[in-house]
Amino acid sequence: xxxxxxxxGNGVIFVDGHERVWIVWCRMDSVRPxxxxxxxxxxHLLARCSxxxxxxxxxxxxxxxxxLPAVPRNPPTLTSSGVLVLPLEAIVDSVEGxxxxxxxxxxxxxxxxxxxxxxxxxxxxxxxxxxxxxxxxKAPRLTQIESRDGGDHWTDAVASTLRNPDSGITMTRLANGxxxxxxxxxxxxxxxxxxxxxxxxxxxxxxxxxxxSNPGEYSYPCVIQTRDGKIHITYTYRRYSIKHVxxxxxxxxxxxxxx
Numbered sequence: 050x051x052x053x054x055x056x057x058g059n060g061v062i063f064v065d066g067h068e069r070v071w072i073v074w075c076r077m078d079s080v081r082p083x084x085x086x087x088x089x090x091x092x093h094l095l096a097r098c099s100x101x102x103x104x105x106x107x108x109x110x111x112x113x114x115x116x117l118p119a120v121p122r123n124p125p126t127l128t129s130s131g132v133l134v135l136p137l138e139a140i141v142d143s144v145e146g147x148x149x150x151x152x153x154x155x156x157x158x159x160x161x162x163x164x165x166x167x168x169x170x171x172x173x174x175x176x177x178x179x180x181x182x183x184x185x186x187k188a189p190r191l192t193q194i195e196s197r198d199g200g201d202h203w204t205d206a207v208a209s210t211l212r213n214p215d216s217g218i219t220m221t222r223l224a225n226g227x228x229x230x231x232x233x234x235x236x237x238x239x240x241x242x243x244x245x246x247x248x249x250x251x252x253x254x255x256x257x258x259x260x261x262s263n264p265g266e267y268s269y270p271c272v273i274q275t276r277d278g279k280i281h282i283t284y285t286y287r288r289y290s291i292k293h294v295x296x297x298x299x300x301x302x303x304x305x306x307x308x
Contacts, residue, residue, distance in 0.1 A: 063124040066131050066155020070099040073112055075120045090140065094119050113150055113159045122170035123219055129179060131155050134200045136171035136183060147171045147185055149200040167206020168192040172220035174228060176250045188215040189236055210254060211245065212236060217269040223298065224274060231270035231282055242267035242284060246301050258301060260294060
């Protein structure tokens with residue numbers, strides 16, 4: 050990257066508790082030129098907001114702390130108490146890890162929550178008991194943490210059973226409470242790209258199924274469930290394009306077509 054303008058990266062889009070649409074992203078402040086995979090250690094957060102479903106937008110402003118080197122990856126979760134918990138990769142006191150920003154009253158007021166050095170680019174959900182559960186990018190296994198105070202303090206990171214070559218992940222909670230995670234189920238490569246389901250809120254995972262297994266890179270997935278129950282997954286397809294996959298939960302469990 051050699052142009053004069055600041056480079057934006059890793060934007061996340063979400064709706065807060067007051068039906069406002071947010072875009073939060075990071076701006077690379079590294080000295081040019083910036084090579085592929087570089088510059089992420091010198092970023093700061095910016096945000097814009099829309100109150101009319103994206104027709105018009107506020108001016109771009111520093112988000113929470115302009116001096117916090119941080120990179121978004123996954124959108125926040127809106128908890129049952131009306132608080133948004135936004136996970137970020139961050140550097141705090143020269144230590145690399147992850148921090149969680151807390152949007153109180155549905156996102157009206159934002160502040161910094163807990164930090165962990167145990168992994169990066171978290172994906173976070175709320176469990177039935179109101180605790181938070183997060184998986185984080187780290188090799189050779191995804192790490193996991195929990196919080197029982199809304200994201201201000203987290204348990205020490207421990208390795209999960211899910212393999213990871215230090216590549217991006219995503220996770221969501223389905224309407225029935227089950228979890229799905231999209232990740233590279235491998236030790237070194239970004240293929241295959243796989244999906245796994247948990248029916249006990251992340252305490253154990255079913256065997257992963259492959260979404261992509263051909264040579265190449267399949268990475269940086271995103272996942273949502275729409276109101277019709279369909280699971281929608283997007284991801285980088287061999288660094289050429291973005292691929293969209295649509296499936297339902299039955300695809301994860303029914304291996305043969307019924308008669």
